[in-house]
Amino acid sequence: MPVPPHHIISLSGGKDSTATLLVALARLPKSAIQPVFADTGNEHPATYEYLNYLESHLGLPITRLTPDFSRQIAEKRRFIAMDRRTGRDKRGAKLRWSNRRKREALAELRPSGNPFLDLCMLKGMFPSNRSRFCTDYLKKQVFVSFVDDMAQSGQRVVVWQGIRRDESDKRKNARLFERVGPGFYYFRPLIHWTTAGVFRFLDEKGVRPNPLYASLGRVGCAPCVYANKKDLRALFALEDGPAILDKIRDWETRVSACSKTGRAAFFHGKELAGARLGKVHPLVFWDRHRIDAIKHWSEKPTRFNAGDWDGFEAPEVEFSCSSEWGLCE
Ligand code: SF4
Known part of the structure; x- marks a missing residue:
């Protein structure tokens, strides 16, 4: 008799992966389900609290994966x-x-004990929208090797992903079921769901969504390298905004010390604050990209000159932290 597959739910703390977990719980016995969360070490405190809430509310332990560098x-x-x-x-x-x-x-x-900081010290820089190594090293690799170890040991594994086709172009062709390798499958029960449908489903099941949807509108790192001006303004205005600012200030000092140039800034890749490396003196560039300068910039209204940014502003970009793995939401 074949051994039944093990069902891993890829949990991010966001609404889609939570709804996926609830769909799994409605269809399978708890003993067959393992929710797994890949912890970057840079999640918003509300997300850690939300995971604790889900564990006690659903009576199901969540496996936390933390990479070690x-x-x-x-x-x-x-x-x-x-x-x-x-x-x-x-x-x-x-x-x-x-x-x-x-x-x-x-x-x-x-090693500091925080995977996000350790990875950045190791690289001597922070990730950016051009070099998003955070998702690869902190989420994808650690998650895939966890599942692959299980599959290699002979256990059939089905990974449930909370991916919806209407989320982005990248996901518009997502398949319901996919075989990744021997004994390793993906199942995406939400591919045809809408955002409103997901929130409605959580409500019907009596599970509250991550409170970050009410304050920030999204769930992810605090901050995420994809944050735009509006996101940062909202993040720093929250009760724990000052603590997050202190954290990033400390990280910038430590990552700078580990950089061959002696300089590092969390938002260096965004050409925020109107400065572009190579177009302005490096000292000006790094000064404008330190987290305190970025916070100051985020609080200023966006103004445009004809055909150009006004020298201190830059276009706001949409948040797009979404991998095909559904690990960042
Ligand atoms: S949420 Fe943003 S900062 Fe965090 S791992 Fe994803 S892309 Fe990187």
Whole structure:
């Protein structure tokens, strides 16, 4: 007799994955279901509280996956300490870490216990909309290797994803059922659902949505590299806004220490605040992108000059943190 498959629900703390979990609970015994949350270490406190609420309300434990970069950090420390390279990169900067930068990096670069911070210290930079390594390293890889280990051990696994076709172009062809590999399948029961239908379903089931929908309109990292001006204004105005600001200020100092240039800013990739690296002096660029300057910028109204931004403003971009895995919502 074949062993029944194990059902993993990819949980983000958002409405769609919560609705997916409720659909699974309506169809399967609790013992066959395992909700799994990949923790970036940069979630909003309300999301951690919401996961606790779901656990006690539904009587079902949630598995939290936290990536560990200790090994890579140890390797990077060795690399920095031993760096004797000669020559310059294509921008003309020396390849080798200077002795001063080495000292500062080696004093800071140690596992902190927070995966988001550890990853950024390891990379010497924060992710950006051009280089979104956060989703890959903090969510996708850790989740896929968890499921794949299970599939490799002979257990058939069905991963339930809260993906809807009307969410984005990327998801408009999402399939209901997909075979990923031997014993490894995706099931997406919400592909034809609408946003309103999801909220209605949660209400009918007596499960409240993540409170961040009421305050920020979305769930994800606090902040997310995709946040726009309006998102940041709303985030910093919340009760825990000052604590989030302190966190990012501290992270910018620590990641800067681990960077070969000695500079890092959480929102460096967005050309926010009207400054573009290469068009303005690097000191101006980094100064305008520090989190305090970004907060100040987020509080100013957007103004446009004919055909151009007014020198301090930039177009607001839509939040688009959504992978095909349904791990960021
Ligand atoms: S929510 Fe944003 S910052 Fe967080 S992992 Fe996804 S893309 Fe990265």
